[in-house]
Amino acid sequence: MPTLQPTAPYDPLTAEARSLLFRTASYLGEDELVQLEKACAYAFHAHDGQTRKSGEPYITHPIAVTTELAKWHMDIQTLSAGLMHDVLEDTGTTKVELAAEFGDTIADMVDGLSKLEKLEYNDQAEHQAESFRKLILAMTRDVRVIIVKLSDRLHNMRTLGSMRLEKRRRIAQETLEIYAPIANRIGLNNAFRELQDLSFQNIHPGRYNTLQKAMNSFRRNRRDVVGKVLSAFSQRLVSANIEAQIKGREKNLYSIYQKMQSKNLRFAEVMDIYGFRVIVNSIPACYAALGALHNLYQPKPGKIKDYIAIPKSNGYQSLHTTLTGPYGLPIEVQIRTREMDAVAEGGVASHWAYKSGDDKLDQATVNTNQWLQNILDLQARSANAIEFLEHVKVDLFPSEVYIFTPKGKILVLPEGATPIDFAYAVHTDVGHRTVAARINNTMMPLRTKLKTGDTVEIITAEQARPNAAWLNFAVSSRARSAIRSYIKTMNRQDAVELGENLLQKALSSLLPKDVLLSEELKEAYLADLNNKQTTFEDVLYSVGIGHTLPVSVAMHIANLAGEHFGGEVKLSPIKISGNETGRVHLGQCCNPIPGDAIRAVIIKDQGMIIHRDTCPNLLKADTDQQLDANWDAIHHDASYRTSLLVAAQDGHGLLAAMAQAMSGEGADIEAVDTPSQSQSGTEGFIEFKFRIKTKDLSQLNRIIHALHNIPSVRRVTRV
Missing domain, CATH: 1.10.3210.10 (Hypothetical protein af1432)
Known part of the structure; x- marks a missing residue:
């Protein structure tokens, strides 16, 4: 052009x-x-x-x-x-x-x-x-x-009025979930409030109109409130020699609606409709004005917040207090300097509006840049755009809590944050190694919700690593993305290690020990694949997650090594230690325990599942996906879940006798089903299903023998 x-x-x-x-x-x-x-x-x-x-x-x-x-x-x-x-x-x-x-x-x-x-x-x-x-x-x-x-x-x-209703609601919902919080996050408060109200109007037009009519009626009945308060504030501040600009405003409709929803209130029960802003020349004048106004109207206990000493994460600073004003109406008051007011209304935009070089104005830009850096971290950890969008939504929480480290540093976290969120806010490595937390010098669960003013100490261990269950209660995007990223990385590492193990075992039956898997063979295999984007780690990962059979890769490599074989290739048995993690799992269908005859099945995208060799699910699996498996050395403190079905003649003290027999042999009883009538239909017989933990098959056999020694027990079956 x-x-x-x-x-x-x-x-x-x-x-x-x-x-x-x-x-x-x-x-x-x-x-x-x-x-x-x-x-x-x-x-x-x-x-x-x-x-x-x-x-x-x-x-x-x-x-x-x-x-x-x-x-x-x-x-x-x-x-x-x-x-x-x-x-x-x-x-x-x-x-x-x-x-x-x-x-x-x-x-x-x-x-x-x-x-x-x-x-x-x-x-x-x-x-x-x-x-x-x-x-x-x-x-x-x-x-x-x-x-x-x-x-x-x-x-x-x-200007949404020309759009069809469905599109208006979709755009309004997106605005409410994403763009209004972003406006709040970077400090554009006027835009934030207007976006909220416009979204509310388009998502719930009926509720919006009803609430607007109620506000108009309330305004007519209380039109003198703002004037009375402004006059009283002005007189009191003048008498205290405090130069100030005073503004009065009503809360926006969406914030009133939110309060009604969260506290299940009718409009008539929402009292704090009015808010006032007192703008003074200096920080000392802020605190002086607070004292003067507290002498004018009774302050409400617990409603005083000092965001000057502890600013919000977007740079917002102000003193907040709630007073009991005319007609008993609660009045929210914000007291701030002119520079603080510029940041509060313009946020990062105030950087361009005011060129004074004031530290408070620049702080809004510093805080926004810090948030933007966090956004870049989220981008690096997110697997795709949809996951990234969800992380950013979480990061746009308008409500925050202020938590102290043991050394007195303040960290700002989303409302509902837990010690896990705190740990990741300190440093990603601290989060990864977290094992426990002290809140106000008391050991508390990691899922405990933190409150403003809490002091949190994180206890770490070198060998600790993130738990996927943390995603059930971590709320900050930083913590959630770091946990997900770690789990994905560990899953890949587990799959690569399993793939290497399987491939080495397959090759050991095909190639001499002095050949096996050399770097030259790896390069030759990759060259034969003719895919420049694939690394040998990718190959091992594909084997580990079940996408590629280890035997097929092994045969390919063996042919490249000049070793041509005909007939069936059989892998040496996989060694199972019983405490597998990542890509090796004990089957939940049959609950194998050390001593059971077992086989392994490679399942696409899951890894390796270990079954008892009598498991019906094993019979359904393709024989090409099955591998022989043996138990390796077992840890003495390991325990394995299994279930027993006990049929017995009903009698006094039966359950206690069975529990004593099992615990006497060292079993841990996790659960027992409510007794029901025996499926055999024999009168006077009932069945119990016990879920227990045991060390191996030998101990389980002793437990079964101890149950058989109870006179009223007729049958014990492993489920």
Whole structure:
């Protein structure tokens, strides 16, 4: 597309929108305003002839998006990207052409805002997740990308009326789950609240309208409350010689709705509708104002929060208190400095709005950059875009708890976090090696939910490793992604080790010991596969998970070694120690224990399952997938689960006698089923099913013999 002149034939609607944009962006310098006109003309020509669902010229949308960005005092590059954010996606313009006109930075921002081509994906959910991942990763390179996206989403939400109902609800749900929390996470609080309300309006229009009517009625009945409180606050602060700006506002509808839902309240029972903001000149003045207002209205115990001493993770700072105001209504008050207010309302956008170099303003950018680094870590650990999207959703918790390390450092975690989340927040290696935790000097379970102010000490062990069960209660994206990543890595390592074991055993029956699996044979095998992407570890992994039979790989390698064999190739028996993990499992269908005759079955994507040789499931397995197996040296402290069915004549003390007989032989009774009538139908006989743990077949036989010695026991069967 050729370079455009800074003038273009705008229609009246577009001309009005453009005029508002330039009035809003009047803070720009002259050269920047020239570039803004150039970007505006470029976008106008690119979208020429396109209309929105409402019938309006399409260019009115990017102009409205950019006007919102100008309200946030964003820089010229961001405004230019806002004007052209749909140019690559919806027109024939290429990124190369855009870069030639406006530079690589703006072109990269616009590219990050463009969705992926839909033809690349068959699954809509995967396409959406991949597009979101592209956006988030572009944001990690330049945070202004997400600021433009939030402005884009805000205008789209304001103009959803022309969409069909199902699409409105889908877009609103996505906004509520992802984009509103992102706005909150980077500190764009006004955008956060409006996105929440607009989503609420489109997802539950009936509830929204009912609540809005209730608010209008409440406002009429309590219209004097705000005026009374503002007057009282002003007089008290003036008398205390505290210079302050005071603002009053109502809570947004969605936050009221959330409170009604979470606490099962009717609207009339929600009291804290009003909020007030007191903006002062310094931090000492914040605490002085807090004391003055506590002398004016009674503060509510437990409702005072100091986010100045302990800021939120997005850089937000303020003193919070709840007072009992006129008519007994609770009034929430936020007290902060002007710089804190800038961060609270603009978040990371305040970095561009204010060039004072103030540490508080810069802190919002520092915190956002730290969050973006966490996002990059999540990307590295996620197996696919859908998993990445789920991790990011978890990371966008609006509620937080503040936890102390033993040395007094504060860590910010999502609400509902446990010691596992805390351990991974300290360091990934600490999380991996966690075995226990002390909360406020008391040993507590790892699934305990932490509260603000808790002091947590993590106890580690060198040999410890993550437990998959932790995923049932870990809530932070950092912990969950680290646990999943570790488990995937360990599963691969287990599969590779099993594959190597199986392949070595297969080769030992084919090749002389001095040949076996040399590096030359590995390279020759890979060359014969003619797949440059495959490593020999990939081959071993494929064998270990059952995708490839070890015998077929062994025969191939043996032929490459010049050893040609005919007839059946038989693997030497696999040695089973009984405490297998990862890719070797004891069959749950037959519960083999040391001493049982066993065989192994290689199951695709599962690894190796060990069965008793009489197990019906073994008979169903393909003989090509079966291997001989023997028990190896068994650990003395190992125990194995099995079940016994005992039929006996009913009598007093029977259950106690059986339990004593089993425990006397060293068995651990895990469970016993409620006695039922014997399946044999014999009158007066009942059956018990015991689930026990035993060391080996010899001990089990002693247990069975001890049960037979009870006079009323007629039959003992291993299930």
